[in-house]
Amino acid sequence: MLSINSKGDLLTKKSITRKIYNNQNIFSSLLKLSENEHSEKRRIELLKFSSKWACTEHTGRFSSLELETMLHDIAQKHPVKNKKVQTNSYLHVMTSSYSIGGHTPLANQWIKQSNENEKHSLVLLNQIVDIPSWLLKSISEKNGDVFQFDYQQDDLTRAMLLRDIAIEYDYIILHVDMHDIIPALAFSHTEFSRPIVFVNHADHTFSLGLSYSDIISDLSVDGANFTQTKRGKVNSSIVTIPIKIDSHPLKTRVEALSELNLTLEKDQKVLLSMASAYKFHFFENYPFIDMALTLLESNPNLLIFVIGPDKQQDKKWQEAYQKSNGKLNAIGYKEHDEVLLYKSITDIYIDSFPFISYTSFLEFAAKGIPSLSLKTELNALDILKDTPNFCNDTHQLISVIQNIINNDDTSIYDLSQKVMLSYAPNELWKKKKYELLSSIPKQHSLHWDFSHKSNVDTYDIELYLIGQGRSPKALFFKKIDPVNNLKIMLIFLKFKHLNYITLLPYFFKIIKTIFKRVK
Numbered sequence: 001m002l003s004i005n006s007k008g009d010l011l012t013k014k015s016i017t018r019k020i021y022n023n024q025n026i027f028s029s030l031l032k033l034s035e036n037e038h039s040e041k042r043r044i045e046l047l048k049f050s051s052k053w054a055c056t057e058h059t060g061r062f063s064s065l066e067l068e069t070m071l072h073d074i075a076q077k078h079p080v081k082n083k084k085v086q087t088n089s090y091l092h093v094m095t096s097s098y099s100i101g102g103h104t105p106l107a108n109q110w111i112k113q114s115n116e117n118e119k120h121s122l123v124l125l126n127q128i129v130d131i132p133s134w135l136l137k138s139i140s141e142k143n144g145d146v147f148q149f150d151y152q153q154d155d156l157t158r159a160m161l162l163r164d165i166a167i168e169y170d171y172i173i174l175h176v177d178m179h180d181i182i183p184a185l186a187f188s189h190t191e192f193s194r195p196i197v198f199v200n201h202a203d204h205t206f207s208l209g210l211s212y213s214d215i216i217s218d219l220s221v222d223g224a225n226f227t228q229t230k231r232g233k234v235n236s237s238i239v240t241i242p243i244k245i246d247s248h249p250l251k252t253r254v255e256a257l258s259e260l261n262l263t264l265e266k267d268q269k270v271l272l273s274m275a276s277a278y279k280f281h282f283f284e285n286y287p288f289i290d291m292a293l294t295l296l297e298s299n300p301n302l303l304i305f306v307i308g309p310d311k312q313q314d315k316k317w318q319e320a321y322q323k324s325n326g327k328l329n330a331i332g333y334k335e336h337d338e339v340l341l342y343k344s345i346t347d348i349y350i351d352s353f354p355f356i357s358y359t360s361f362l363e364f365a366a367k368g369i370p371s372l373s374l375k376t377e378l379n380a381l382d383i384l385k386d387t388p389n390f391c392n393d394t395h396q397l398i399s400v401i402q403n404i405i406n407n408d409d410t411s412i413y414d415l416s417q418k419v420m421l422s423y424a425p426n427e428l429w430k431k432k433k434y435e436l437l438s439s440i441p442k443q444h445s446l447h448w449d450f451s452h453k454s455n456v457d458t459y460d461i462e463l464y465l466i467g468q469g470r471s472p473k474a475l476f477f478k479k480i481d482p483v484n485n486l487k488i489m490l491i492f493l494k495f496k497h498l499n500y501i502t503l504l505p506y507f508f509k510i511i512k513t514i515f516k517r518v519k
Contacts, residue, residue: 091169102359109242159185178207222379232450242425256344274307275352370413377462
């Protein structure tokens with residue numbers, strides 16, 4: 001396997017493996033730096049930085065006993081307040097909620113598909129943008145409260161607020177970012193008693209949470225196997241993604257085209273994909289674009305829309321639009337009603353890759369639209385297994401698309417019944433959720449018997465390359481004190497990771513701060 005990075009350097013399996021181990025060494029050094037820090041406040045900031053590093057720069061590790069142990073040691077120093085538990089109450093905890101993406105609708109369905117006599121409340125730990133109105137509506141309908149923390153408060157303060165609220169609820173349901181240290185500081189205490197469910201919405205990457213979660217709610221068989229083999233042996237169960245099933249029938253093609261102000265030529269087919277822009281980006285390449293352009297060369301009557309990426313904001317998509325004479329069109333974010341119109345004119349749906357998008361795929365497949373997905377190293381939906389909709393490579397994907405274009409009968413690609421059976425938020429899905437909840441003890445406990453995987457395998461190499469297409473440069477946290485900032489800088493210098501650091505602004509800030517102290 002070969003790839004080219006932005007500097008034109010050839011990346012081989014051996015060189016990528018070396019880079020991953022280098023990231024692992026940086027992670028270990030950051031943990032050591034945290035361990036040696038005596039100030040609780042400064043240690044928390046270092047642990048936060050370490051967790052973020054493990055998530056954004058792949059280290060070959062998917063959990064960290066050392067990191068969670070240090071967070072536990074801090075949590076243990078702050079006593080738990082005993083409070084009366086509200087009957088039939090559930091507290092949902094999110095780092096942030098968003099109007100787009102999959103994990104907020106996932107949390108929303110956990111709330112909506114619940115019994116009438118239950119109270120469901122929501123805590124937002126780091127909410128900066130507006131909370132989606134439909135999420136607030138779901139909480140209101142379940143007689144719940146919304147607690148939006150001040151994101152400018154320090155993590156320990158927010159953690160103690162979270163703990164004080166959570167102790168009053170029967171169950172805690174975590175829909176948090178995988179690197180968020182606040183839940184660990186809140187719940188990693190031997191006297192915290194309320195059972196915790198960790199919803200594993202990003203089941204392919206590093207995560208905190210194994211020590212303080214009583215059960216992991218995985219989304220698929222692949223996700224559950226990943227949890228056990230790569231993060232460590234833990235208590236887990238599968239509750240699939242409950243997608244929103246739109247009750248409105250699709251409009252006729254003529255009606256939808258009129259409302260979209262579009263014109264199609266006779267016999268012209270429409271292929272569509274929808275996901276966040278980064279999900280189409282692989283390292284320095286856009287394999288989806290390459291596939292689409294190849295497909296258009298042999299199919300002049302094909303038109304491809306991509307919702308999410310925007311050709312006005314991304315040069316690669318702009319070039320693809322021009323090269324295809326407007327037939328490969330990245331049209332940016334669209335509101336729900338407009339997405340429904342595009343569904344009405346779609347003949348074939350293709351899942352994004354290399355990052356797949358569970359929710360978008362299921363929503364199109366539920367309408368009976370032939371929906372195809374490319375096999376990647378990331379965990380796949382269970383219903384795709386052993387179906388012609390699941391393609392091993394882009395050559396097979398193109399071949400299947402070609403077959404659909406050339407044949408009127410597309411019934412073998414119709415997954416709508418399977419989607420409705422396994423992913424519709426119905427009584428069967430609700431039953432699975434309550435089976436998971438009933439399987440965990442009423443009393444919360446900590447779990448320290450998990451072990452992390454440290455060797456580098458093929459999955460790690462693929463994940464590293466995928467991550468390079470979206471990883472931001474590792475910036476030093478402004479809250480970290482100048483001395484530790486300097487130590488972090490030296491760690492990066494030691495392992496020659498200068499290309500990941502925006503160095504000079506922080507260097508001058510450190511020097512300026514130290515100079516002020518000397519004066």
